[in-house]
Amino acid sequence: MGTARGACNEGTGAPFTFAAARVKPLPVQQGKLMTQYDVLCIGNAIVDIIARAEDDFLRQNNIIKGAMNLIDAERAELLYDRMGPAVETSGGCAGNTAAGVASLGGRAAFFGKVADDTLGDIYRHDIRAQGVAFDTGALNGHPPTARSMIFVTPDGERSMNTYLGACVELGPEDVEEDKAAQSKVTYFEGFLWDPPRAKEAIRETAGVAHANGREVAMSLSDSFCVDRYRDEFLDLMRSGTVDIVFANEDEAKSLYQTADLETAREALAADCRIAVVTRSEKGSMIINGSGAHTHVDAHDIDRLVDTTGAGDLYAAGFLYGYTKGMDMEACGRLGALAASVIIQQVGPRAQISLRQAAIDAGLIRG
Amino acid sequence: MGTARGACNEGTGAPFTFAAARVKPLPVQQGKLMTQYDVLCIGNAIVDIIARAEDDFLRQNNIIKGAMNLIDAERAELLYDRMGPAVETSGGCAGNTAAGVASLGGRAAFFGKVADDTLGDIYRHDIRAQGVAFDTGALNGHPPTARSMIFVTPDGERSMNTYLGACVELGPEDVEEDKAAQSKVTYFEGFLWDPPRAKEAIRETAGVAHANGREVAMSLSDSFCVDRYRDEFLDLMRSGTVDIVFANEDEAKSLYQTADLETAREALAADCRIAVVTRSEKGSMIINGSGAHTHVDAHDIDRLVDTTGAGDLYAAGFLYGYTKGMDMEACGRLGALAASVIIQQVGPRAQISLRQAAIDAGLIRG
Numbered sequence: 001m002g003t004a005r006g007a008c009n010e011g012t013g014a015p016f017t018f019a020a021a022r023v024k025p026l027p028v029q030q031g032k033l034m035t036q037y038d039v040l041c042i043g044n045a046i047v048d049i050i051a052r053a054e055d056d057f058l059r060q061n062n063i064i065k066g067a068m069n070l071i072d073a074e075r076a077e078l079l080y081d082r083m084g085p086a087v088e089t090s091g092g093c094a095g096n097t098a099a100g101v102a103s104l105g106g107r108a109a110f111f112g113k114v115a116d117d118t119l120g121d122i123y124r125h126d127i128r129a130q131g132v133a134f135d136t137g138a139l140n141g142h143p144p145t146a147r148s149m150i151f152v153t154p155d156g157e158r159s160m161n162t163y164l165g166a167c168v169e170l171g172p173e174d175v176e177e178d179k180a181a182q183s184k185v186t187y188f189e190g191f192l193w194d195p196p197r198a199k200e201a202i203r204e205t206a207g208v209a210h211a212n213g214r215e216v217a218m219s220l221s222d223s224f225c226v227d228r229y230r231d232e233f234l235d236l237m238r239s240g241t242v243d244i245v246f247a248n249e250d251e252a253k254s255l256y257q258t259a260d261l262e263t264a265r266e267a268l269a270a271d272c273r274i275a276v277v278t279r280s281e282k283g284s285m286i287i288n289g290s291g292a293h294t295h296v297d298a299h300d301i302d303r304l305v306d307t308t309g310a311g312d313l314y315a316a317g318f319l320y321g322y323t324k325g326m327d328m329e330a331c332g333r334l335g336a337l338a339a340s341v342i343i344q345q346v347g348p349r350a351q352i353s354l355r356q357a358a359i360d361a362g363l364i365r366g
Numbered sequence: 367m368g369t370a371r372g373a374c375n376e377g378t379g380a381p382f383t384f385a386a387a388r389v390k391p392l393p394v395q396q397g398k399l400m401t402q403y404d405v406l407c408i409g410n411a412i413v414d415i416i417a418r419a420e421d422d423f424l425r426q427n428n429i430i431k432g433a434m435n436l437i438d439a440e441r442a443e444l445l446y447d448r449m450g451p452a453v454e455t456s457g458g459c460a461g462n463t464a465a466g467v468a469s470l471g472g473r474a475a476f477f478g479k480v481a482d483d484t485l486g487d488i489y490r491h492d493i494r495a496q497g498v499a500f501d502t503g504a505l506n507g508h509p510p511t512a513r514s515m516i517f518v519t520p521d522g523e524r525s526m527n528t529y530l531g532a533c534v535e536l537g538p539e540d541v542e543e544d545k546a547a548q549s550k551v552t553y554f555e556g557f558l559w560d561p562p563r564a565k566e567a568i569r570e571t572a573g574v575a576h577a578n579g580r581e582v583a584m585s586l587s588d589s590f591c592v593d594r595y596r597d598e599f600l601d602l603m604r605s606g607t608v609d610i611v612f613a614n615e616d617e618a619k620s621l622y623q624t625a626d627l628e629t630a631r632e633a634l635a636a637d638c639r640i641a642v643v644t645r646s647e648k649g650s651m652i653i654n655g656s657g658a659h660t661h662v663d664a665h666d667i668d669r670l671v672d673t674t675g676a677g678d679l680y681a682a683g684f685l686y687g688y689t690k691g692m693d694m695e696a697c698g699r700l701g702a703l704a705a706s707v708i709i710q711q712v713g714p715r716a717q718i719s720l721r722q723a724a725i726d727a728g729l730i731r732g
Contacts, residue, residue, distance in 0.1 A: 051495075052717065085465065085492040085715055088454035099451065118484035126451040129417075346717060349451055351418065 037133065038106040038323035039316075040183035042198075042205060043094025044167040044191055045112030045136075046146040047119040050158075050308065050347055051086040053151035058159055063151065068160040068222045070194060071149075076163040079149050088119075089347040090126035091148060093189040093219060096309045096348040100316025100338055102131040103354035104364075106323065109133040109179045111201070115166035119145035126349065136174050139166040156304035156343065164195055171197035172204045180208035184323045185244070187315065190221035193229040206241050217244035219315060220251035227254055237271040244274040244322075246315050252277050265293065276332070278314050284336060286328045296332030299340035299361075309348020313338040317354075330363070337361050403499065404472040404689035405682075406549035408564075408571060409460025410533040410557055411478030411502075412512040413485045416524075416674065416713055417452040419517035424525055429517065434526040434588045436560060437515075442529040445515050454485075455713035456492035457514060459555040459587060462675045462714040466682025466704055468497040469720035470730075472689065475499040475545045477567070481532035485511035492715065502540050505532040522670035522709065530561055537563035538570045546574035550689040551610070553681065556587035559595040572607045583610035585681060586617035593620055603637040610640040610688075612681045618643050631659065642698070644680050650702060652694045662698030665706035665727075675714020679704040683720075696729070703727050 058065050061082065071079065090099075092112060101108040110127055114120030116138040123145060127134045146165035150158050170192070180186055186209040192198035206216045218236065220226050226233060226247075233255065236242045245268065247255065252264040252275075261277075268275035268287050275287040280298070287293040317338035321331035338354050345351050359366040424431050427448065437445065456465075458478060467474040476493055480486030482504040489511060493500045512531035516524050536558070546552055552575045558564040572582045584602065586592050592599060592613075599621065602608045611634065613621065618630040618641075627643075634641035634653050641653040646664070653659040683704035687697035704720055711717050725732040 080491060083491070083495060085456070085496045086488075087713060087715075087717075088488065090451070122452075122454065125446060125449070129449060130451045346712070347453060349453075351453075351712060 034182055035184055036107065036182035037109045037179060038184050039098065039101045039319045040109045040111070040179050040186045040205075041094035041098035041101075042111040042186065042188040042192065042202060044092050044146055044162070044164060044189070044195070045095055045114045045123050046092035046148045046162060046167070047123055048089050048091030048148050048150050048308065048347060049080070049083070049086045050089065050150045050152060050306070051084040053084065053153060055153050058151060058153065063159050063161060064224070065153070065159050066157050067224050068148075068162055068191065071161050071163050073143075073163060076147070076149070076161070079161055083149055083151070086149075087346060088122070089349055090123050091309070091348050092146070093191060093221060093312045094187060095123075095127055096312035097187060097316045097319070098132045099127060099130045099349050100313045100354060101320050103350050104316065104320040104334070104338070104358060105355040106320045109183060111136050111170070111174055111176065111179075111205070113139055113166050113170040113174065115139040115141070115143065115145045117144050119147060120166070130349070133179065135176065136170075139169050143168065150308055152306045152308065152346075156307050158306060158308040167198070168195040170195055170201055172200045175201050175204050175208070177208050180205045181212040181214070183209065183214060185215045185217055185319055187217040187219070187319060189219045190225050190229065190233060193225070193232060199232075203241065215243045216241060217246065217315075217319065218242045219311065220245065220247040220255060223250040223254040226251050230255060234271065242272060244276070245272045246276050246278070246311065246318070248278045248280075248311055266291070269293075276314075276318060276335070278311055278335075278339070280310075284314065284332050286332050288328070294328050294332065296329060296336055299333075299336040301340050301344050303344060305344050306346050307343050309342045310339045312348060313342040313350070334358060334363050337363055400548055401550055402473065402548035403475045403545060404550050405464065405467045405685045406475045406477070406545050406552045406571075407460035407464035407467075408477040408552065408554040408558065408568060410458050410512055410528070410530060410555070410561070411461055411480045411489050412458035412514045412528060412533070413489055414455050414457030414514050414516050414674065414713060415446070415449070415452045416455065416516045416518060416672070417450040419450065419519060421519050424517060424519065429525050429527060430590070431519070431525050432523050433590050434514075434528055434557065437527050437529050439509075439529060442513070442515070442527070445527055449515055449517070452515075453712060454488070455715055456489050457675070457714050458512070459557060459585060459678045460553060461489075461493055462678035463553060463682045463685070464498045465493060465496045465715050466679045466720060467686050469716050470682065470686040470700070470704070470724060471721040472686045475549060477502050477536070477540055477542065477545075477571070479505055479532045479536040479540065481505045481507075481509065481511045483510050485513060486532070496715070499545065501542065502536075505535050509534065516674055518672045518674070518712075522673050524672060524674040533564070534561040536561055536567055538566045541567050541570045541574070543574050546571045547578040547580070549575065549580060551581045551583050551685055553583040553585070553685060555585045556591050556595065556599060559591070559598060565598075569607065581609045582607060583612065583681075583685065584608045585677065586611065586613040586621060589616040589620040592617050596621060600637065608638060610642070611638045612642050612644070612677065612684070614644045614646075614677055632657070635659075642680075642684060642701070644677055644701075644705070646676075650680065650698050652698050654694070660694050660698065662695060662702055665699075665702040667706050667710050669710060671710050672712050673709050675708045676705045678714060679708040679716070683724075700724060700729050703729055
């Protein structure tokens with residue numbers, strides 16, 4: 001436990017078997033197999049448009065609170081007309097995780113589809129400027145880059161309204177096999193089951209990753225998303241396509257259609273090698289396949305501003321620690337710290353250096 | 367003192383003389399001349415792109431710290447390439463002031479030129495969603511909506527790099543005379559002397575305002591801007607085109623080319639009816655033409671995050687109070703409060719209700 005399986009490929013110089021014939025040979029440097037990236041993230045490339053709103057606004061506009069509500073172009077226009085003054089920031093769950101890993105000092109890459117437009121330019125700039133390798137080709141023409149209108153209520157909870165736009169065009173042709181082969185962990189979001197062909201890209205990437213001795217992680221993303229794709233998500237776990245699962249409490253319960261967290265915990269232990277259940281201010285629970293589990297406290301905060309990106313940044317902290325060989329509890333603490341930073345600001349991309357925050361908290365050495 | 371001169375037009379039902387023949391008749395409701403707006407703001411309509419940077423970055427890129435650096439399209443591209451992950455928010459000095467007045471519960475209008483593009487849509491949405499009347503026609507085609515890349519250093523100071531884009535097309539044809547006639551105060555930014563024809567729009571608007579018994583205010587904007595247009599700014603004041611002047615300490619000193627604040631204070635008292643000099647943590651000084659001046663302390667803050675918009679929001683608070691008939695000290699306190707809110711967040715548009723903040727601080731009644 002606590003050491004990324006993929007990491008054992010580093011420095012062995014041992015001959016390497018390519019399970020899938022179509023996987024390109026990896027670049028070899030001084031006899032070593034290169035591990036170019038700690039974490040490869042795959043997700044919907046979305047620009048967030050964030051505004052404050054009262055709970056009444058959500059009710060009046062039939063927005064499910066705390067959820068990711070999928071919307072079409074017409075509803076996007078309607079909601080934007082009704083939305084208050086907003087700020088724009090790059091977002092998207094897995095993109096946030098990639099940015100978080102990079103902010104912690106990890107090596108991250110990202111696959112996701114933007115369009116060749118202003119929001120797409122902003123998205124590409126922000127993720128690259130954070131040091132994340134991002135080379136997915138932009139879509140020419142319609143639909144435009146995805147946007148999510150996020151309403152943050154006075155309790156800090158975020159309710160997302162996502163127009164998928166160009167994300168619907170992500171497909172297996174966007175898989176960069178060298179990055180999948182050279183990343184210790186490939187991490188993707190369950191939201192990728194919404195666009196039509198992204199799941200094909202995921203299955204292909206996971207195949208390349210496993211063929212190269214790497215690990216695959218996923219986030220269950222949203223309890224309604226779990227409800228839409230429960231059987232497929234369970235199959236991903238039970239077939240071994242996914243090794244590590246991130247879920248919040250609602251998602252874990254939704255997956256197994258239970259109101260009881262213990263039931264969900266036991267089922268998760270049976271279905272995947274590592275599962276992490278985040279529980280907001282109650283902390284998080286790290287479960288391994290042997291049934292053991294570790295509790296990690298939430299990190300203290302001064303003031304809850306906006307929960308957007310909390311789960312994504314927890315995953316970033318956890319995966320950074322995991323790919324650096326830290327033990328489960330240390331991974332969870334880094335996740336809790338990164339989440340605590342992000343919920344004290346507006347938007348899901350850290351406005352301060354997470355690495356510095358982790359050093360200041362004594363969780364990593366400077 | 368303390369009562370907007372324009373306000374005396376309300377409720378008199380007196381016959382009204384139009385000094386300029388081309389001024390359209392004002393709508394009259396139940397025998398009263400309508401005062402539709404408290405403050406009409408005119409300025410460059412700019413989307414801010416804000417990122418953190420170290421002081422070294424400013425030096426390496428020849429960015430004058432704390433200033434507004436004008437840049438062309440080529441340099442905009444170069445700096446964006448070098449800029450870290452950013453957030454986008456509507457900005458522009460006078461636009462920020464309009465948004466601030468509206469957030470305080472005042473009635474605000476805005477003139478400014480965006481292009482018919484994504485950033486222009488964002489700009490129009492944000493200012494209208496704040497309740498500001500904004501109807502300036504968008505520019506079709508090139509150049510695109512203005513943007514300012516703002517680097518915030520660890521001390522919280524902002525250094526702006528502005529590509530004026532569509533703002534260069536603002537001209538007298540964009541003056542909505544009814545709004546100028548119906549606003550208690552017309553407020554514009556000195557930065558409008560950079561684009562070629564905006565000054566014509568200002569002179570025309572000021573003429574309409576004064577012809578309708580209203581007042582005209584300006585911000586000196588930036589000490590380098592003052593250096594570019596010193597004689598014209600002094601002429602605006604001395605000719606009575608401008609009644610109220612907002613300046614920070616550097617701008618006031620630059621205007622009179624003196625290192626001595628007292629010298630600047632005396633000159634301001636001679637040159638305009640009311641002058642307000644903001645002095646960051648040292649508070650502000652309100653000077654009237656009779657030579658009397660009032661000191662107002664800065665409002666306490668917990669943590670300085672980003673000074674972007676501090677002066678703009680001071681003006682918003684001051685002008686809100688002024689158009690509501692408050693005394694000078696109360697106006698200054700509202701300005702200090704609004705500025706204190708804005709420097710504790712990223713970006714120049716308040717993410718909380720300024721009205722609520724002013725009520726909580728006991729400065730206005732709920």
